[in-house]
Amino acid sequence: GAVVSQHPSRVICKSGTSVKIECRSLDFQATTMFWYRQFPKKSLMLMATSNEGSKATYEQGVEKDKFLINHASLTLSTLTVTSAHPEDSSFYICSAHLGLRGYTFGSGTRLTVV
């Protein structure tokens, strides 16, 4: 149980375009979702916390206008990378907070901006 489905797993886009990444909770309701970015051979860096029905809370240094997070329902959170540039290329991972049961992670999205 407590599965988060993340799509797409890989995406290549051109500079200047926008890309949307989706995370769906399949068998539970996710009140709180976290979005991480991971650079090669580095650990997970928290980008933002999203709570269903309210604005996301961004970590210091993360541009909220570039990384748009929407959590309009209890089963879906999205991250949109707007006007993507090569430096936005990275591995993005979502995670749902399960309260006392801990956390569950999506399988990640490899974004390459060319």
Add this chain to the structure above:
Amino acid sequence: EDQVTQSPEALRLQEGESSSLNCSYTVSGLRGLFWYRQDPGKGPEFLFTLYSAGEEKEKERLKATLTKKESFLHITAPKPEDSATYLCAVQAGSNTGKLIFGQGTTLQVKP
């Protein structure tokens, strides 16, 4: 400031050669310490949660322990399929569910 440090950064073992990974933490009120396994190009896979000093948990060849300052992930007689990056993360009492991750230890087990 809450902080998590893992060592070593990389570890190479021969199959069957037991070892331990370290996770040192400084947090204001530990709510939980988590161990995850991550394979290349995949999301983290849950291994253990530890809540209080003295707690131990085991799963197959892995055993996690916790003190007030650090946690160890002991790997007994590892196999090549144990090769992965092992991540440690803490949930502090001062924040709202956020996890603070260490840098990870990349383990390679050679046959």
